[in-house]
Amino acid sequence: MFKNYLTVALRNLRGNKAYALINISGLTMGMACSILILLYVRDEMSYDRFHQDSDRIYRVVQEQRFGGYVQQVAVVAAPIAPALVSDYPEVESSVRLRSRHEMLNGLLGLSVFSIEQRTKEIGVRKVLGATVTNVTTLLSKDFVKLVLLANVIAWPVAWVAMNRWLQNFAYRIEISWWIFALAGGLALLVALLTVGTQAIRAALANPVESLRYE
DSSP states (O other), X not given: OHHHHHHHHHHHHHHTHHHHHHHHHHHHHHHHHHHHHHHHHHHHHTTTTTSXXXXXXXXXXXXXXXXXXXXXXXXXXXXXXHHXXXXXXXXXXXXXXXXXXXXXXXXXXXXXXXXXHTHHHHHHHHHTTOOHHHHHHHHHHHHHHHHHHHHHHHHHHHHHHHHHHHTTXXXXXXXXXXXXXXXXXXXXXXXXXXXXXXXXXXXXXOHHHHHHOX
16 A cells, blocks of 8 residues: 555656655755754753753853943953952852954954943044944054054064974975965954954944943
């Protein structure tokens, strides 16, 4: 009987190829989405569950406000961890995690802090007619200068260090200028993307909310 059902199903698929393609594609996408959602929920539910005292683990975040925008990031000052242990007896122990992306996190935190300090200035400039491009350029140029200065300082140091290291090899490559230019360009691109997104977000904020910001 199962063979007959299979035969009828195959005949229907051959007779209605477009209809069958739509049904099979929809079923495939639906199953794939369901599996991805299930894996995501499972990962979220199992977060830190390997720890014996997982129900007693807390993460410290800071809430950053500028304009009408509120952002929560899991990046806080390093002394907070020992301060919590010493000042609050409820906190038994603490741990600090160091990210591999220190440059990105440092730029992000620094840009958010800088923009937060200039929230009212941004609101005043927008009221006086400044465009999103003007505000974004104003907030980004200081960071661009710092990145360029860091590259100018780092390039000679890196060239000397690599040149001395390469002297230990009988067969070695030449250090080309484009390697430093490429590294500097990538660093500048990362800085512009990191700072630019925060600057654009601040520039698009309602100037009324920015002027009310304390």
